[in-house]
Amino acid sequence: MPIVRAHPVAPAPGSRVTRLALLNRFTDAEAIAIDLASIGATVEAATVRRYLDKIEAATFIDLAAADTRAGVQSLEAQGLLAAGRAAEILDAPVQPHEVPH
Numbered sequence: 001m002p003i004v005r006a007h008p009v010a011p012a013p014g015s016r017v018t019r020l021a022l023l024n025r026f027t028d029a030e031a032i033a034i035d036l037a038s039i040g041a042t043v044e045a046a047t048v049r050r051y052l053d054k055i056e057a058a059t060f061i062d063l064a065a066a067d068t069r070a071g072v073q074s075l076e077a078q079g080l081l082a083a084g085r086a087a088e089i090l091d092a093p094v095q096p097h098e099v100p101h
Contacts (some may be wrong), residue, residue, distance in 0.1 A: 015063045016063075017060065017063060017099065018060060018098060021061070021095075021097075021099075024098075025088075025089045025092065030085070033080045033081075034075060044078070048075075051074075051075075060100040063094070068090070069086075072090055
């Protein structure tokens with residue numbers, strides 16, 4: 001579940017958020033479910049860990065990037081987010097406090 005692209009791509013206007021801003025878009029219950037899903041020696045757990053590692057390593061998150069969208073949508077498809085939550089997380093307007101400086 002890629003978060004940022006390996007090559008520079010100009011983000012869509014108003015689509016950049018900090019890593020913390022992305023994580024804050026998840027409810028506590030969702031974040032806990034994601035954390036619990038990352039535990040274990042299964043491919044599914046490793047996939048979630050990889051997703052979280054990429055968030056941690058990113059300079060910023062581009063909510064409009066295809067790979068960012070696919071990652072969050074994958075969490076919904078795995079049942080870690082309720083139906084419709086991926087769109088809410090990805091499509092909510094970026095607030096001033098979420099913008100990287």
